[in-house]
Amino acid sequence: MSAQSSFLSQTLQAITTTKMREQDKRRRLYEAHKSGILETARASPNEKARLSVFLNGFKQLSTSNKGIWYVDADRESLVKNVTRYLEQSYRDPSVSTNILGRFESNFREKLEQESQRFEFADLYYRLLSEWTDTHSEPIASLRKDGDDLSGSFEHVQRYNLQDLKDKFSNVVFTPLETDEVEIDTYLHSLFEDDHASSLLEETRTRVKNFGNSFKARTTPFNNVVLKQCIQALLTNDLLNDDAKMTLSEFSTHNVVLDEIADVLNLRFSDLDNWSWEADEGMYYEPRRQANGKFRIMMDQDILQALFLHYIAVGWCTELKDAFRRFPTDSRFWQGVPSMTAEEKSRCHYFTNRIPSSTSGLVRERMDSFRETFLLSSLPNSLRDTSDPYGEDKDPEDEKSTGLGIRQLLLRQIATDVIIRRSLKGDVAVVQSDLQWYATGLPHSTLFAVLRFWGVSEDWISFFRKFAEAPLRLNPTPGEDVRIRKRGIPITDAFEKLFGECVLFSMDVAVNRLSDMTLIRFHDDLWLSGDPAQCANAWEIIKGFVKVLGLDINASKTGSIYLTNDLKDHGIAAELPDGPVCMGMLQLSDSGDWTIDQKQVSAHIRQLEKQLGQTTSIISWIQTWNACIGKFFQNTFGKPANCFGQAHVDAILETHATMQRALFPSHDGSVTDYLREQIQHRFGVAEIPDSFFFLPEEFGGLGLQNPFIPFFLLKDQLLWDPLERMLDFHKAEEKSFKEAAEAYAALSDADRERHFRRAFDGSPKHRAILTEDFFTFEEYTAYREKYSPALLTAYTDLMRKPSIQNIHLTNEIKPWFDELQYSHHVGWNALSDENKWIMHLYAGELKGRFGALSIVDRNLLPSGVMKMLKGKKVTWNQILWE
Structure with a gap:
């Protein structure tokens, strides 16, 4: 245990002991008084005398919660009332000994209850003392049969940690040179048409201008900015506990913050000459996360952490805003096709209703993608951690933590599977993950992507110095210091900045080349929809990964292909092997999550x-x-x-x-x-x-x-989610039948009015006046994009239960x-x-x-x-x- 932890434990123990003494003093006084009451009552000749003893004793009793006016007032009222009843009993024979006996039993019960309160308060304090005692013995194994876990836990831990360190060293100190020209050519191929090319140039100009203006800031650091940076750094795992404690103390001293701001402003003004200033090397150590997993974390200097957080978040917020434009542009971002103008007019003519994509499922899914999943790892402000690994928060707003976003993603995948299978008869889900993504990201890939998006060479020079940090895995300063040649530090804003720049390029590639939207949470990848499209998108992901020098994590990759008919074996063969699961839920071949x-x-x-x-x-x-x-x-x-x-x-x-x-x-x-x-x-x-x-x-x-x-x-x-889609189909068929009957009942004049509204009286479409009502297939062809009823079914399936x-x-x-x-x-x-x-x-x-x-x-x-x-x-x- 560290000195600080030991000091903290001693302090807590002292606080607990002090209050425990006060409680124990009250307990001893109470028990002595209680014993006196009971002894006197035993010596009393009759019920009235005993009740009188309890009344007199109860008035003076020092209870554990004495001093709370509501309790004291209630106790005083009880004593006054019973005193008057006792007085009545001396003259009124109708106040029987049974009634007086019940009052006596009530007082005895209250005395015993108070003893119980004192006894368990004492136990409570003893439990607290045990908790703060650094010499407490471990609790025994839960099992009584002597069945121990195989092997030595501590030995396995040491062995695996050394294995982790060795693997980390082999990755980060060994460069992986990718072909920057090939990467640039690949990314350019995604923007070949005029509109896409124009969007790319606008983005590059914006990024370049931002870099110039950001670098030109004169005094960016002040108390407000530093407090926001501190707030973010205290809530992630970048810094160790001692550094966090120091940061927390800094945040309460404005004079100290003023001094820090002066130093960081001087450092920012000379950004071109920035360096890590760590000749003895920055210590990297395995740290256990809340979910039990170890990650190699850099022991970073506090001032450097504040300085770099500010710069990284500045770039994160700018690029997040710039990249978010692409999926909102319907001419660039590929998706479910819309009705043609003629198809809309036909629907308007036959149903007297203008189709609206704003009330459809496709729009809802895209809104969810843009607002929840798109670039969700990038922070929105200096105080925002946007922690993709966050596990310990469970807020009402699911979009504010990594845990909440994963739960939303799980519900959306589950709902998409039900709806797609109900509408089309088949569905595929593909899940994957990138192996040691941040740790093993090739620097040549990173800089090629940054250049592609318009980052200028002076900023790339700064980012290169950041990435090529002097590291040591040896706790002794100055020993075995080596320059990092691959990967970036995890859990800081630069990991999010660099990681999302590269992976947003994957988002674009999958969408432009397969017409699918990749649902991605950091480097967790999900596809759901038409099996052939999913297989195509998976091939694109593999191609992207190969060009950019990344690795698929086979242990977290899998797929499932569900169909009401026979599977297409060609498609099935193209999908990756392995189960589809999130947490401990697994998607079974029946379509259920088990x-x-x-x-x-x-x-x-x-x-x-x-x-x-x-x-x-x-x-x-x-x-x-x-x-x-x-x-x-x-x-x-x-x-x-x-x-x-x-x-x-x-x-x-x-x-x-x-x-x-x-x-x-x-x-x-x-x-x-x-x-x-x-x-x-x-x-x-x-x-x-x-x-x-x-x-x-x-x-x-x-x-x-x-x-x-x-x-x-x-x-x-819902007892059976599939029943909700059966209800939708029944309602859809009923709606079609009613619309067909309503159309059949129209007079020639009514049809003429419908025609003028729908086709603006265009002569080339007059033949529709003699057509029968359009088919059910045409009526439902664009239901995912235009059906309010399908959107309602989707919303119902996504809904969490209400608390009863x-x-x-x-x-x-x-x-x-x-x-x-x-x-x-x-x-x-x-x-x-x-x-x-x-x-x-x-x-x-x-x-x-x-x-x-x-x-x-x-x-x-x-x-x-x-x-x-x-x-x-x-x-x-x-x-x-």
């Missing part, structure tokens, strides 16, 4: 190992929440109508299977397992389920229940009112999952603790808990990209 149980089993065994290596109950729960509560939820695919209700049922059954595998000797119960562990480590038994699942702010452990998110959605989805929240019942509503006063959190402020949990365990909590919370808010170490919840957990998988 959970890959083999992958699940492998991950569960890894999770078992990782849980066993945790050194505290809280770190165990953190790992559980990160893996079971987040990772698996995302990797199984977010539920949507395109997957149907069966997908949710499969997820629920898979979670049940996973827990049976993890806790075989506890009947698959995580709470029984943790209950046993706590009893073993702390000697506390009879722990209620609510203590595990209750949110931390109420004194629980915040254990995530992986079933609840899906039960909130259960039965809110638990309803707050009148019986327990007052308990949540009390929670609002005691913890400033009411029913409406709870998350959907916490509403389920709090309502499910409300009776247990109220019965055991007398409230919906366990620990008094003032005694909770809120700062410690906030840090606990913000602490990242990573998979300990031996994986890398």
